Amino acid sequence: MSKWKAILLIVVVSLAGVFFFAYQQFNSTLYTKLAFSQPTLYELKRGQNMHHLLRYLGEEGGLSANWPVKLLVKIDPALARLKAGTYELTPDMNALDVIALLVSGKEKLFDIRLVEGFRWRDWSQQLQSHPHLDATLLDEFAQQLNPQGGSLEGWLMPDTYHFTQGTQASELVNRAYQDMLDFLQAQWPNRKADLPYNSPYEALIMASIVEKETGLAEERPRIAAVFVNRLRKKMRLQTDPTVIYGMGEAFDGDIRRQDLRAATPYNTYVIKGLPPTPIAMVSREALMATLHPIDSDELYFVSRNDGSHVFSTNLADHNAAVRQYQLKK
CATH class of the missing domain: 3.30.1490 (Dna Ligase; domain 1)
Incomplete structure (x- = not known):
């Protein structure tokens, strides 16, 4: 080579x-x-x-x-x-x-679960503390939205919301508000006949009470029926969650006799009819139960302390159930 x-x-x-x-x-x-x-x-x-x-x-x-x-x-x-x-x-x-x-461009999606039964102040704290949301405009937006009743209470649809890093918390609030508004407007015309609600907003208020009183999902339409029957008979609703909501920060976990007598706009042991606004955020299921309660003559219910309730058509049976399950007599 x-x-x-x-x-x-x-x-x-x-x-x-x-x-x-x-x-x-x-x-x-x-x-x-x-x-x-x-x-x-x-x-x-x-x-x-x-x-x-x-x-x-x-x-x-x-x-x-x-x-x-x-x-x-x-x-x-x-x-x-x-x-x-x-x-x-x-x-x-x-x-x-x-x-x-x-x-x-498929960014990481974060999520937040906005839970039914929570109040607006609970949701606001949850949104403000989320590390991937920008909550700087949240309070200002909440004031500008100004729905019927003047409060966001009850107006936001509970759900899991997905978003990208740095999304404005106000954007999620607006989505939740539009979801609830659309759902309420769609379901109101299909409601059961002769319900004692004068407007969709009154149904929303009632649904928030049903939401707070329900431990078992299947009892929602039955609990709604009790409250409907009491409204029809001009009876006070006498529901503890409205008392608690009216107490605000003063509520320490116990309701006392004087609390039941306190004259707040929300105390349904004192006022007649519905409170002025919802007392919590409302699930689709609670709203549907409120618009479609079962047919019944029941006027009372008391907790069995396991999530379920004993329902009664008269005060004597109700008092007996109270003694059995609440007073343990």
């Missing part, structure tokens, strides 16, 4: 080795799982680009080299169109997976 052929062979072999090494690193960089041991949040801010992502993946994800990604972006410029947002990077992801995720 001539000298030049030997040199050429060495060059070819060397180039092949370099190419093979580069090819191996190229594939390894793009397809090897990154070093995330658990799901990790990554935020690409507005104005940031591939450079910021690669630096993060190198520092936190163990990305061995940047050049394979940069080369790939040169070949396919669409891969550089990263969308700002907060993303969840998982242990099974490689560099290509991360890039595809940021190009798709």
